[in-house]
Amino acid sequence: MLSYPTVRTSLIFLAIALVGLLFADIAITANNPWRDLGNFFLGVLTPNFFSSEGLLTALLRTVAFAFVGVTVGGVCGFFLALVYRFLPVRVFCAFIRAIHELFWALIFLQFFGFHPLTGVLAIAIPYSGIFAKVYSEILEEADPEPGRLLPPGTGTIAAFLYTRIPDCWVQLRTYTAYRLECGLRSSAILGFVGLPTLGFYLETSFSQGMYSDAGAMLILFYVLIATIPLWVRPKLLPVYIVGAPFFLGDGLPIVWGNVERFFTEDIVPSPLRDGEGLAGLLPWLNELMIEQALPGIWNTVVLTQIALVATGILTLLAFPLISNHFGGPIRRTSGHIFLVIARSTPEYILAYILLQLWGPSMLPAVVALALHNGGIIGHLIGRQTNTIRLRSDAPKGFNRYSWELVPRIYRSFLAFLFYRWEIIMRETAILGILGIYTLGFYVDSAIQSIRFDQAMVLILITAMLNIGVDILGRYIRRKLALQTMPTC
Amino acid sequence: MAGFDLSGLTASFGGERVIGPLTLKVKEGDQVALVGKSGAGKSTLIRLIHQRVDGQSSLVPQELGLVNALPVFHNVFMGQLDKHATWYNTVTLVRPFKQDRKQVLELLDALRMSEKLWIPTASLSGGQRQRVAIARALYRNAPVLLADEPISALDGPMAHHVMQLLRDRFKTSVIALHDVEMAMKYCNRIVGIQNGQVALDEPTDQLAAADIMSLY
Numbered sequence: 001m002l003s004y005p006t007v008r009t010s011l012i013f014l015a016i017a018l019v020g021l022l023f024a025d026i027a028i029t030a031n032n033p034w035r036d037l038g039n040f041f042l043g044v045l046t047p048n049f050f051s052s053e054g055l056l057t058a059l060l061r062t063v064a065f066a067f068v069g070v071t072v073g074g075v076c077g078f079f080l081a082l083v084y085r086f087l088p089v090r091v092f093c094a095f096i097r098a099i100h101e102l103f104w105a106l107i108f109l110q111f112f113g114f115h116p117l118t119g120v121l122a123i124a125i126p127y128s129g130i131f132a133k134v135y136s137e138i139l140e141e142a143d144p145e146p147g148r149l150l151p152p153g154t155g156t157i158a159a160f161l162y163t164r165i166p167d168c169w170v171q172l173r174t175y176t177a178y179r180l181e182c183g184l185r186s187s188a189i190l191g192f193v194g195l196p197t198l199g200f201y202l203e204t205s206f207s208q209g210m211y212s213d214a215g216a217m218l219i220l221f222y223v224l225i226a227t228i229p230l231w232v233r234p235k236l237l238p239v240y241i242v243g244a245p246f247f248l249g250d251g252l253p254i255v256w257g258n259v260e261r262f263f264t265e266d267i268v269p270s271p272l273r274d275g276e277g278l279a280g281l282l283p284w285l286n287e288l289m290i291e292q293a294l295p296g297i298w299n300t301v302v303l304t305q306i307a308l309v310a311t312g313i314l315t316l317l318a319f320p321l322i323s324n325h326f327g328g329p330i331r332r333t334s335g336h337i338f339l340v341i342a343r344s345t346p347e348y349i350l351a352y353i354l355l356q357l358w359g360p361s362m363l364p365a366v367v368a369l370a371l372h373n374g375g376i377i378g379h380l381i382g383r384q385t386n387t388i389r390l391r392s393d394a395p396k397g398f399n400r401y402s403w404e405l406v407p408r409i410y411r412s413f414l415a416f417l418f419y420r421w422e423i424i425m426r427e428t429a430i431l432g433i434l435g436i437y438t439l440g441f442y443v444d445s446a447i448q449s450i451r452f453d454q455a456m457v458l459i460l461i462t463a464m465l466n467i468g469v470d471i472l473g474r475y476i477r478r479k480l481a482l483q484t485m486p487t488c
Numbered sequence: 489m490a491g492f493d494l495s496g497l498t499a500s501f502g503g504e505r506v507i508g509p510l511t512l513k514v515k516e517g518d519q520v521a522l523v524g525k526s527g528a529g530k531s532t533l534i535r536l537i538h539q540r541v542d543g544q545s546s547l548v549p550q551e552l553g554l555v556n557a558l559p560v561f562h563n564v565f566m567g568q569l570d571k572h573a574t575w576y577n578t579v580t581l582v583r584p585f586k587q588d589r590k591q592v593l594e595l596l597d598a599l600r601m602s603e604k605l606w607i608p609t610a611s612l613s614g615g616q617r618q619r620v621a622i623a624r625a626l627y628r629n630a631p632v633l634l635a636d637e638p639i640s641a642l643d644g645p646m647a648h649h650v651m652q653l654l655r656d657r658f659k660t661s662v663i664a665l666h667d668v669e670m671a672m673k674y675c676n677r678i679v680g681i682q683n684g685q686v687a688l689d690e691p692t693d694q695l696a697a698a699d700i701m702s703l704y
Contacts, residue, residue, distance in 0.1 A: 143553075143555075145549065145551055145553035146553045146554065146555045146566070148553070149547055149549065149553045149566075149624075150566060150569055150570070151543065151567065151568065151569060151570040151571075151628060151630075152542060152543040152544070152570065153570035154569040154570045155569070155570075155573075155574045155577070157574045157577075157578070158569045158572075158574050158577035158578070159569065161577065161578060161581055162555065162558070162562065162566050162569060162577070162581065163555055163566070166555050166556075166557040166558045166562075167555055167556065167557055169557055170557070
């Protein structure tokens with residue numbers, strides 16, 4: 001077994017995670033975590049949909065921000081995809097997508113304030129980078145032959161419209177729909193930094209112990225996501241896209257003086273601002289690195305590695321739940337519901353809830369990341385096993401799992417896992433805002449104490465870390481010859 | 489440009505020469521059948537000619553090169569994208585103009601598949617797909633036809649019908665065929681390819697089927 005590169009790689013990652021556990025802060029610090037968890041589930045079972053009108057408004061705003069953000073991101077991303085072969089464009093896109101939506105929101109909040117533009121840009125900017133990358137990959141997959149057969153003198157646009165777009169249309173549409181679902185999740189969590197979406201409502205209900213209100217919100221959110229195929233119809237799309245900007249709410253007006261001050265003063269490193277010049281810059285950077293960046297990086301990496309392996313383990317445990325090689329329809333239906341809930345809940349919301357219940361440590365973050373990502377990959381792998389046809393005398397039970405299925409799906413399982421490595425790290429960094437000492441914690445603290453110059457450096461470092469992991473993940477996938485479709 | 493005179497045609501795959509160097513002169517009115525064993529280099533030669541005449545030809549490649557998601561109409565219309573402005577082509581993508589619909593329909597009628605006009609090519613059978621590629625070449629209406637096994641998926645009567653059509657519509661053509669009988673019947677010149685070289689080049693009326701068989 002050890003001669004397989006895939007097995008060796010898995011064991012190395014498992015070992016790293018186990019060593020990480022020695023250093024990680026894993027604990028339940030709440031006084032009575034199980035009672036709180038029980039109260040919470042009771043709240044979900046007894047949802048209160050009518051406590052205030054706030055809930056419906058929050059739902060409407062969530063949908064509106066998602067539509068406007070994803071539309072703007074999709075259009076920009078499409079045009080970027082057309083010029084994606086140029087290195088500066090690729091670097092630019094990698095950079096803007098390496099910064100999480102919430103970080104973008106925190107930045108824009110500082111100078112646009114609670115204006116709808118903050119929420120729209122927070123979604124549109126990173127999504128442009130993601131769309132550009134995936135759209136360009138999809139367009140590259142198009143069959144080049146019809147293009148070669150066109151009569152010479154055919155215009156570039158006509159050639160593109162006739163030979164490229166139709167060939168990838170289905171994939172472009174599927175991916176955009178998937179991104180819209182992600183957009184709804186992103187939009188919901190923007191509420192945690194104060195925008196008028198579901199996250200805001202959830203945080204308010206939670207902090208007041210109104211679990212039934214929070215439960216109602218979660219249920220509505222699942223229904224919203226699960227019914228996407230019903231209410232997002234090609235014919236209705238133009239209506240949504242044109243209508244959504246009118247439902248973003250008014251927010252507060254933009255003070256342009258703030259915008260100017262942010263760029264000309266706030267984000268200039270303080271030694272430069274105070275006229276200490278370059279001589280003061282080095283100690284400033286040094287202090288920032290030692291006191292904030294390095295601990296932040298260390299915790300982010302440790303948590304990411306533990307969460308990655310936990311995601312893998314959960315995936316391997318969860319995929320049989322929906323695989324039709326095991327059990328009966330009842331178990332599969334409940335398996336589907338479990339996986340749908342796990343993957344529809346943004347990891348940020350899961351982490352927030354678990355953190356409220358178990359108290360601050362890395363544990364809620366690990367569990368939240370593993371549940372969400374394990375739900376996504378488990379669903380994909382489970383579906384994949386349904387296309388496998390076993391011989392009729394294949395073993396049953398655990399032997400079927402370990403001898404017939406796992407060996408067959410292990411490569412695509414690893415491919416998905418390494419594909420999501422960068423995503424897990426992005427999320428890990430952002431969970432710091434909730435009080436876990438990852439990079440997001442230091443960014444958030446710097447912003448709270450109006451040290452925007454430091455916050456910007458820390459965000460840059462986070463982006464670099466993400467880009468680094470993305471490159472490493474791609475390298476490993478290439479080394480092991482693993483392939484994935486981008487829709488994951 | 490109706491005929492062409494190409495010399496120094498060569499092609500290599502992975503450092504190994506598969507074609508040439510060979511010279512091929514085709515006059516206006518030549519209807520050439522390329523014959524030879526599979527792997528002799530017929531397809532490569534067709535591609536080479538297509539490149540050397542700068543695409544000034546109606547090409548039917550073996551892989552057909554259809555855009556599967558588009559209906560038959562648009563796949564055929566693609567043969568004349570260069571004749572119209574971009575806005576015209578874009579509008580056609582959404583809603584084709586009447587005169588174009590009529591022209592394409594007539595062509596499909598000649599190929600006996602007019603009822604498939606709005607069907608996506610992905611859902612057609614192999615023979616129907618081949619006829620769509622042929623319709624595109626006919627619609628393109630270039631002075632020279634280059635076709636690589638254009639009737640390989642067609643049944644007997646349809647194969648004869650299509651070869652007849654190609655002979656009538658294109659004065660000058662180079663068609664790779666593995667069916668010697670078809671080659672003798674519908675082409676006026678036979679070029680045999682063996683090991684990437686021209687092993688035979690005669691007018692059809694001076695050849696017997698047995699002469700060609702020596703190539704196989």
